[in-house]
Amino acid sequence: MSRFQRFPTASPRRILACRAAALFVAIAIVGLVLAACGRNVGELGRLVLISTIGSRFGLEDLALFMSPLLLTGSAVTVTRRMGLWNIGGEGQFYLGAVGAAGIGLFVHGPAILILPLMALAAMLCGMAWIALPALARAFAGVNEIITTLLLNFVASLLVYWLATGPWRDRVTGALASSGRLPVSIPDMWGVVHWGFPLGLLIVVGLAAVMSSTRWGYEVRISGASAGVARYAGMPVKLRIISAMLLSGALAALAGMFEVAGTVHRLQGGMADNFGYLGIVVAVLARGSCLAVIPAALLMALILDVGIVLQTQQVAATAVLAITGLVLLLVAIADECAHYRPVTPAIVRPARSAS
């Protein structure tokens, strides 16, 4: 007789299979609940498929959802490799938007010069925003989860203040927004801007840096065991700081893409939880940079389905519950993947009933 035993690792194929099963179960549960509420599940499912992956319109929306998630997801993944959590992606996203909007609003010139300048300013702002948590973590051991998280609220209020105060729009009368940026990331395909392929490229580049540079090697070793890294003479503190700065820059770049590609104005609430969703993407990607791409796609799909369901009169709160259900089942599936049936080599004598 075989029994299940937990193994410390699970093969990617096993995890994938378990997750597919989890998604299937999630869809089945949602379908049953909707059917019990008297909804036509078949019609709803057909509409969801057409509006997400079954039409050009849906694919455009998926790509638009993915482009910030790719960057905020890889921002968290970088710190995961270091054994740290950057929960401050939302704040760094906002600061990136502030830096980019600051250049876009007040420096005038051809887009070909201004756009890279905006990206640079965004990354510097994001790095500045995470610098304090990074230094506090490296030199004083202050828990970076708390410090990065709390700075999100400061960043959000800073954006509200700028957008309704000194930078508020005085030209078109747009509410609670800065003026419209004169330059924008050009569209590539419908409403999808070039930030999407650029985001993909950055994720692939990051994977290469992580797996085949000395820096990436040292980050991975420091993350696996700081003691071993120190013993091997690796500058662990410097690696903590550099990995966190890179993380801040990536999340900030997502903010630049969003402000210059989609929203075109600085305004409160524009981060749309992309910073927090980056944490979910990183958890789904299990610390692998390349896996950020399918994880971001899954997250984008969930968000997109949520919008379709809302226009079909499923309440926003129900959509949130569905998202939670999917992620819960995926987390359970990840754990289940570590269990494998083992057949004991030696057949022990049956124990007496007790």
Place this chain on the structure above:
Amino acid sequence: MGALAGSGLWRPVSALADAPTLAPHLPPLREEDALVAFGHTGPITDGGWSTAHDKGVQAVRKAFPKLRTVYVESVPYSADATRIFRQFVAEGANMVFSTSNYGDFIKDVADRAPEVAFLECDGVTVTGNLGWYYVTHWYPSYIIGIAAGLMTRTNRLGYVGTFPIPSVYASANATLLGAQSVNPGCTMHAVATNSWFDPQAATQAATALADSGCDFLCGITDEPAFLRVAESRGLKAAMWNLDMRRFGPKAYVSAVVLDFASFYIDQVRARLNGTWQAAANFLTLAHGVDRDAWGETVPQAIREQADAMRDRILGGYNPFRGPIRDNSGTVRIPAGTVMDDNAIYQWDWGVQGMTGLG
């Protein structure tokens, strides 16, 4: 209700529109073929702003039983709004209402869907297929302000604001000017909560205002949280959107009440008939916006004094006349001039005696 169409009660605002009112170009539709979509800023159960709009939606359903309508609640002020409006268009909507301002998020969608009629509440832009509508809430606010000025003992009014945007300036300024017209020593203290629907933040703001000595609370939130604070602290409060007196019967003075039913029915009918035009529309006092029936604790003399102003406004009087000073003491509206609705709609400075709204 159809009698309202063309009677001039929806006052078109040509001065604000960046394009002149364009000839109708959208073809007529059969009622059973049409889809009308509504995007709400909050949950339709908020008991205030979104509930008021939803009552309008229900009136549309009743007037056009074969018409299909859909709505989405809690549309965020972010790129998600664009996605939701795009989804409406993709699902075949012929007419889309956003019951709050969504600026570029709705304009970007309207520009790419010229065959769909868009109407944005509290909007600023008029294009060939995008118009806006708003209530002239500053008149009932002024009337309620008179009651506030007569009822306050501390001469400190508290204002639970949301964002420092023109509607909030107009609402707070109008209330304070109304109060000062009968009690020149009145001041107002405003707090911005950065949300239209955040009962917890509104409760905190109202508590802080009460602690600082304000004995009359007003504001522009979508829900009744600060009325509960006023009731429990023994203060007075004036609300927005709908009759909320059941949440604080002793504290309730009145409210800026909204009724979008006639306007929505009118606009949908025009769209179905093929006569819809993108325009800017103000819903005027007693035609979509008014003060609510006075609260049980408002003395008769105060009701009469405030309602005398209501009668004058209905007779054509504009109480927003110079000199009006800003909160640094500079005269912004000189003596002998009045602020018309367009100027009030774009108000972006606080009047003398206002703090918290720069």
